[in-house]
Amino acid sequence: MNHTTDWPTEQPIDWTSERSFRQSPHEPAFYNNPYSLYRQLHERRGPVFWHDYGFWCLIEFDAVASALKDRRFARLPPASALRHSEFSKTPTGESHAAHMQQFAQVERHSLLQLEPPVHTRLRKRINQAFVARQIETMAKPIEAMVNQCIDQFIDERACDLLTTLATPVPVTVIATLLGVPLDRRDDLLRWSHDMVKVYTLTQSYNDERLANQSAGEFSDCLLALIDEKRRKPKEDLLSLMASTRDPGSILSNEEIISVAVLLLNAGHEATVHQFGNLVNALLQNDCAPRGGFNDAVHGKRTVDEGLRYDAPLHLFLRYAQCDVELGHGVTVKAGEQVAVLLGAANRDPTRFVEPERFRPERTDGAHVSLGAGIHFCIGAALAGLELQILTDTLFKRIPDLQLAQQPQYQDLFHFHGLKALQVRW
Numbered sequence: 001m002n003h004t005t006d007w008p009t010e011q012p013i014d015w016t017s018e019r020s021f022r023q024s025p026h027e028p029a030f031y032n033n034p035y036s037l038y039r040q041l042h043e044r045r046g047p048v049f050w051h052d053y054g055f056w057c058l059i060e061f062d063a064v065a066s067a068l069k070d071r072r073f074a075r076l077p078p079a080s081a082l083r084h085s086e087f088s089k090t091p092t093g094e095s096h097a098a099h100m101q102q103f104a105q106v107e108r109h110s111l112l113q114l115e116p117p118v119h120t121r122l123r124k125r126i127n128q129a130f131v132a133r134q135i136e137t138m139a140k141p142i143e144a145m146v147n148q149c150i151d152q153f154i155d156e157r158a159c160d161l162l163t164t165l166a167t168p169v170p171v172t173v174i175a176t177l178l179g180v181p182l183d184r185r186d187d188l189l190r191w192s193h194d195m196v197k198v199y200t201l202t203q204s205y206n207d208e209r210l211a212n213q214s215a216g217e218f219s220d221c222l223l224a225l226i227d228e229k230r231r232k233p234k235e236d237l238l239s240l241m242a243s244t245r246d247p248g249s250i251l252s253n254e255e256i257i258s259v260a261v262l263l264l265n266a267g268h269e270a271t272v273h274q275f276g277n278l279v280n281a282l283l284q285n286d287c288a289p290r291g292g293f294n295d296a297v298h299g300k301r302t303v304d305e306g307l308r309y310d311a312p313l314h315l316f317l318r319y320a321q322c323d324v325e326l327g328h329g330v331t332v333k334a335g336e337q338v339a340v341l342l343g344a345a346n347r348d349p350t351r352f353v354e355p356e357r358f359r360p361e362r363t364d365g366a367h368v369s370l371g372a373g374i375h376f377c378i379g380a381a382l383a384g385l386e387l388q389i390l391t392d393t394l395f396k397r398i399p400d401l402q403l404a405q406q407p408q409y410q411d412l413f414h415f416h417g418l419k420a421l422q423v424r425w
């Protein structure tokens with residue numbers, strides 16, 4: 001039962017011209033197994049135009065890794081081609097209306113929407129909380145938390161691992177890191193869930209209204225906390241950001257709010273889904289570390305191979321800052337968007353031996369699932385640690401874990417994660 005072969009009817013690509021193809025992101029056969037499309041795209045090599053989205057895509061490992069580091073591509077459109085970013089239009093194409101003002105306010109200072117020098121200043125400040133030695137101190141508390149979650153369901157002999165284990169752990173870690181009281185975890189989950197829907201390029205007007213409302217509620221909650229941390233700083237990231245005395249690194253309240261919201265949104269959903277994707281891949285491919293990982297190297301390699309094999313985030317957009325030649329006679333004009341398909345790059349047959357196989361022992365496993373360049377995932381070490389501890393503890397406590405049913409992915413191509421992961425033991 002291998003999930004890459006569970007959708008056996010490999011549909012041939014619907015090419016509309018030599019380099020342009022049609023593929024609805026909502027087709028179940030596609031979002032359950034986008035790798036079938038990627039495999040066929042790799043046969044053609046070079047950039048391809050995704051008709052349904054209306055942008056050029058880079059799919060090869062080298063092209064994706066280079067574009068992520070290439071300053072001719074940025075998160076924002078060039079000043080000369082001021083257009084709205086991908087999140088700034090209503091479904092009818094109007095610019096931010098009143099119904100998205102609070103969301104837009106939070107997005108304004110998001111690291112993901114910034115470029116140097118502002119990006120450098122903000123990132124430097126929050127990096128302090130993510131340096132390796134700081135992250136390592138979280139190992140024991142995370143392990144204790146994972147054990148507590150498992151205690152709650154181990155006697156049931158069956159559960160959905162996404163709701164019982166994958167969801168509570170990352171949100172608790174981020175709340176603790178930020179210094180948000182743990183009794184707000186349900187609110188954090190709701191806010192994150194509402195807000196990330198707007199990053200899917202397929203949101204409805206109602207989704208946008210909900211995202212806006214959640215952005216407003218989250219901002220109000222953070223504003224009160226920032227005030228409290230300024231008066232009585234603690235050992236957490238909100239205090240660190242709110243109480244700096246160094247004039248060069250003072251952050252405004254709006255900046256602190258944007259950072260906190262991004263950490264929750266970027267950090268939570270991806271980690272939840274990656275844990276599901278990893279456990280699924282381990283079980284489907286008979287690679288589960290029964291009894292836990294032998295050592296840290298084994299654990300790290302397995303997590304990295306999981307990220308390569310079935311990443312939770314497949315598509316990111318960049319704006320060309322000038323006319324850029326993509327190769328094969330394709331040039332994008334300044335201000336046009338280009339997509340980097342991380343999930344496709346991770347399966348590039350010219351970069352990986354047997355890219356379709358899940359092989360934790362592989363040594364050619366460097367992937368692009370955490371990005372590259374100045375926007376490289378700031379939570380990479382934390383995510384790695386969480387995933388290692390979650391997987392190690394799970395298989396130590398429940399060595400005979402098995403899938404109870406074939407999992408299905410959710411209809412959200414950008415957030416490639418399972419609807420549920422029903423297991424039994």
Ligand code: HEM
Pocket residue numbers: 068111112113123174262263264266267268270271274311312313316317368369370371372374375376377378379380382383
């Ligand atoms: C498996 C889990 C995760 C995956 C796959 C992931 C993936 C990514 C990717 C691909 C980017 C780059 C986006 C781009 O270049 O446009 C990114 C950026 C980012 N990630 Fe993660 N991430 C994960 C977990 C986390 C966690 C746990 C946190 C924090 C608690 C986090 C915080 C961030 C932030 C703040 C950025 C923006 C960095 C910047 O723009 O400078 N991520 N992540």
